Amino acid sequence: MAITNASLAEHATLPGLCACLAILVCVYFVAIGVYRLYLHPLAKYPGPVFNRISPIPLSYHLIRGRLPFYVKLLHDVYGPVVRVTPTELSFNSEKSWKDIYGSRPGHQNFHKDPVHVGSIQSVPGVVTITMADDVDHARQRRALSHAFSTKALLEQEYLIKNYVDVFRDKMNEFASTGEVCNIADWFSYTTFDIIGHLSLGESFGCLTSSDLRFWVPVISESIKAGAIEQASRRLATTGSRLQHLFLRMFAPTELRDQRKKHLQFSREKIMKRIQQTGNNQHRDFLYYLMNQKDKENLNQDEIIVNGALFIIAGSETTGSFMAGLFNHLLRPKNRHALDRLVNEIRGAFQNDSEIAYEKLVKLPWLTAVLEEGLRIFPSAPIGFTRAVPAGGDSVDGCFLPAGTTVSTCMWAATHAEDNFKDPYEFRPERWLDKANTTDKLGASNPFSLGPRGCIGRK
Numbered sequence: 001m002a003i004t005n006a007s008l009a010e011h012a013t014l015p016g017l018c019a020c021l022a023i024l025v026c027v028y029f030v031a032i033g034v035y036r037l038y039l040h041p042l043a044k045y046p047g048p049v050f051n052r053i054s055p056i057p058l059s060y061h062l063i064r065g066r067l068p069f070y071v072k073l074l075h076d077v078y079g080p081v082v083r084v085t086p087t088e089l090s091f092n093s094e095k096s097w098k099d100i101y102g103s104r105p106g107h108q109n110f111h112k113d114p115v116h117v118g119s120i121q122s123v124p125g126v127v128t129i130t131m132a133d134d135v136d137h138a139r140q141r142r143a144l145s146h147a148f149s150t151k152a153l154l155e156q157e158y159l160i161k162n163y164v165d166v167f168r169d170k171m172n173e174f175a176s177t178g179e180v181c182n183i184a185d186w187f188s189y190t191t192f193d194i195i196g197h198l199s200l201g202e203s204f205g206c207l208t209s210s211d212l213r214f215w216v217p218v219i220s221e222s223i224k225a226g227a228i229e230q231a232s233r234r235l236a237t238t239g240s241r242l243q244h245l246f247l248r249m250f251a252p253t254e255l256r257d258q259r260k261k262h263l264q265f266s267r268e269k270i271m272k273r274i275q276q277t278g279n280n281q282h283r284d285f286l287y288y289l290m291n292q293k294d295k296e297n298l299n300q301d302e303i304i305v306n307g308a309l310f311i312i313a314g315s316e317t318t319g320s321f322m323a324g325l326f327n328h329l330l331r332p333k334n335r336h337a338l339d340r341l342v343n344e345i346r347g348a349f350q351n352d353s354e355i356a357y358e359k360l361v362k363l364p365w366l367t368a369v370l371e372e373g374l375r376i377f378p379s380a381p382i383g384f385t386r387a388v389p390a391g392g393d394s395v396d397g398c399f400l401p402a403g404t405t406v407s408t409c410m411w412a413a414t415h416a417e418d419n420f421k422d423p424y425e426f427r428p429e430r431w432l433d434k435a436n437t438t439d440k441l442g443a444s445n446p447f448s449l450g451p452r453g454c455i456g457r458k
Contacts, residue, residue: 047083068411324377383407
């Protein structure tokens, strides 16, 4: 009977134990919330309450693909500095670009934050130039700089013109038959073919054949998978089991497989190109990389992952930008900008055979149209996260503790009324008189800046 009573007593305490455990959990989370709201080193910076105590809101909008617009709305409400997660601040000022991404005398550079992740499937022990630490980044950039020199790019200018001619002919075909086409897709096919030839010495043939067109959406899905992985890193420590669990929860297997497919397709193309030898090799990006392989101690996997990066960075971003630019140029209210552009180009060249890079860069309205297009429709509208270095440092007049995650959100900066008058209006003329404009043109940095700025900005 005693055993029975003891057993009953033991079971009788289970509800109490559960209640105590629930109370302890609640107290724990309340304590964390109170600390993050009132005692945390970033407590003085404004932001929504939920953002200040949890990374969930920002991660949610990142997974939905709405992060730049969400952060822009937060800046509209809270000002130039917003606490978007408990440990992360977003800026939208011109000065913050220089402080976070530039090189300042007497200051350490801000390194990539651990939450940052690229769109390329990771390879153990290997990183792309965008993900490398300072030492590896400098080494890889030296090797890549030869491929992106003005001389090297001009050597391949005729290739770009050839593909643009094919694109033009395709558009003329659609116009003559009255067939409707999605011009955004055709911009993607064009840039994909161009980057294939510039990088690997051969076209992917998307303008003339449908055989490899399936690769274009694979790239888009790879970028989505990378964004979701970044969200998972905000929710849990990078590399932890919990972070990998979140990744599997939010990114379906078929989506994660797209990153693997892109790396696989890229590897096959790159290995085929590497095996080509002889004096008649096309001077593509891989040609220059292979020439620097021994000097800069590049291994084969580094060449492969950076080649896969070229394909994404040179095709999807450019195709997306062209679609956005034409979206604005073809709007009735912007007809004056289009007419002026057409007149400038036709006035500068008698026929298309005269068109050349060295002449195009001297056309002021064309340059202004491109600058404005990159401002109003940046291909990478997010903020690239950096970590404040040891000892702490200042950003836009705010001294921040070491380890704080910071970024300048491109979309928020280029669409802030404090930086640009009528920011949602397409006005190329704002770039014509840079000395006297009231716009803060330095708030638009579509290729970022500093030692880690886009190597393809030329």
